[in-house]
Amino acid sequence: MIARERILSVAGLVVGYEKKPVLKGVNVEVGVGEIVAVVGHNGAGKSTLLKSIFGLLPAWSGEIVIKGVPRQPSRPAELLRLGVAYVPQGNRVFGDLTVGENLQVASSVLSDQAVAKEGFDRACDLFPILGQRLQQRASTLSGGEKQMLALAGALITRPRLLLLDEPSLGLGPKLVGQALETVREIRSSWQTSILIVEQKVRDVLRISDRAYVFRNGVISYSGPAGDLADDVKLKSVFL
């Protein structure tokens, strides 16, 4: 249970693919301004949780409440306008478009052009390499640069709630730390609440306020991220 105001409450969520349930009744909360980590094995249901919150996978049962309003079923476009952004796993960018065009597409959801321009500029400030490569086709970026572009696209919409699926995927050892520091910076300078799925468990726990450990579609731990710093405790809930 969290003390602060909640931006997201997921209660009793059951969801899966075809007839196979992946999440078997999970409860997840994110407070305003919090960074909340979701960790666990591949197949535990972490990415499924994010997809379901963002309306990409219909819930079989349970409730998803965003900013106090039940959102079931929810539509991604609606959620974007509400201030929810989702960065899926695996560098999803438009490869045939340039970096600049990718960012323009991301900002097209905003009706106010001044706000869109400001978001564009701030994203380029946060990731200067993108600002230098606005004319480069996105397919020719490295994996790490594509990851930055995907994140920048989400940030342009000035989200209140950011759903991040493995932002460190494909990044070199030095960049992993930097990427997660950027996540912390987004929270502090943009006041964004963040629900982050990550396989680099120790790194993500270092920047998170609270954590959930998923195991086979249920939650084996929920509580302060710092409490999992102890190896024995982490192994007992993770393995």
Added chain:
Amino acid sequence: MVSCVDVCKAFDGVVALNRVSVSFAPGQVCAVIGPNGAGKTTLLNVLTGFVRPDSGRCMLGSTEITGMTPNRIASQGLTRTFQDLRLVRRLSVLENVLLAFPHQDGEKLLRALLRVGLSAQDAALMTEAGEILSTVSLGESKQESAGDLSYGQQKLLTIAFCIASRANTLLLDEPVSGVDPVTAERVLQVLADLRTQGKTLVFVEHDISAVRQIADRVLVMSQGSVIADGLPQEVLGRPDILEAYL
């Protein structure tokens, strides 16, 4: 042996490979490491025909493969995996593996038209596909849609493709990235088994513990060039490599 000589490639003016010359000996397990944007994946793309180099040559044994299409290179025994996996998500896990076997009866139009039901070859390949899936711990998931597997399981499936392709040289792009520790151990065990079968493995990876575990050679790239090449214990202990990358 797979090799390239003086290979250059630039994208929209950004140099990705700058006169790279490397060769990978049969049976070798070589890790390619380096910062993002160093040119590691581009090297794999050039060797497998997905990207044509601006200059330089690529060889597989004594055959020049520069400019060959990826399918022709694969048919010569050089296959690969991708960072973005590239599965046929709506097909079952078993069907995905069946697609990877070379020289199937159904590849020829006339034979495909004349076929009725399962051929003896189909039945044998289905059995073999099942065995390969068991090897990579996906035996129980063979009827599931590939798109419904977890990310780690999908990575194992892409390695199953490589095994089914019967290629002798496998280029793997980040085989354990995004994979949980238990599944990563499984992936590394599968790769170790492939090494004992005499396969040549070249893998791009950021997970240095995985590199230490199975590589017998490490190649370090930075800004499109090879900046170090040698035994893992030598290369990974160099102060300049530690500073630049680790």
